Amino acid sequence: MLTIAGRKFRSRLFGGTGKFSSPEVMKEALAASGCEMVTVALRRIDLNNPADDIMSVLDRDRYLFLPNTSGARDANEAMRLARLARASGGGEWLKLEVTPDPRTLLPDPIETLKATEMLVKEGFKVLPYMNADPILALRLQDVGAVAVMPLGSPIGTNQGVLTRFQIEIIISQAQVPVIVDAGLGAPSHVAEAMEMGADAVLVNTAIAVAGDPVRMARAFAMAVEAGRIAYESGLGAVSKDAAASSPEDGLGFLR
């Protein structure tokens, strides 16, 4: 079973709550995914249109909220969002996101490391969203990150695991759980990450924008489970040369 910062998770699929067409669809899709941790964001209330509190549809006993710092462009903005999240009853868990460039939404490694160190000192359980950089993963682990979240590909792109080589190194070195986050657009992508030995994956966009988000959530859950079982079972070696799977002996009668 997956353990992060002393908390156990039966499901290795973490969900997001953005981009769903309605709170009801979100609730049903998250239930179908079997996930136990969901990300949430913090935003100013639009006082001219104070829509319902969509988070009220989620059972806080069933889901651990993982507030993110999306929108933060530097460590200071991330710190402010983190403190607001804790004051909102979000607890100590935090997905740290520092993305200065709105075009790529790639995380700033220096500000992310700085913010992780400060937030850990303030008692947060920090899960930093990071580029798939093995050295940075070790640095984040050293300053107290409870897990690392390397990206498969940029947020919302559905491109899958483009960072395979780096993620393999991160997994081989990490002492904390590795959660592949961002860009996982199809069940095959999460199966690939899990077969590589990722401890978990986080999926939001691919489920939320699917034609049928509830069934897609189920497909992702199955792929995560399949990938994990495959990893634990030991995959066969990859080779360039063919190796017959039928016996090579006993063909004398043909020629």
Next chain:
Amino acid sequence: MKVFCNGEAQDIAPGSRVIDCLNKLGLDPLSVVVECDGKILTREEYASHELQDGSVLELIRFVGGG
């Protein structure tokens, strides 16, 4: 007196507390986190924290996100 909520001026009675302001705006205090003049308030402080003329309030809540 005037206070500024999420950048918009609001008229409220002198001596109002944060909770009075939330009620006037029709917001459930349990779903809102309040930053008043740069300081994050605890839920317990909503009933006691007195607003000043010109106070700047940020009213934040959880929304869907990834």
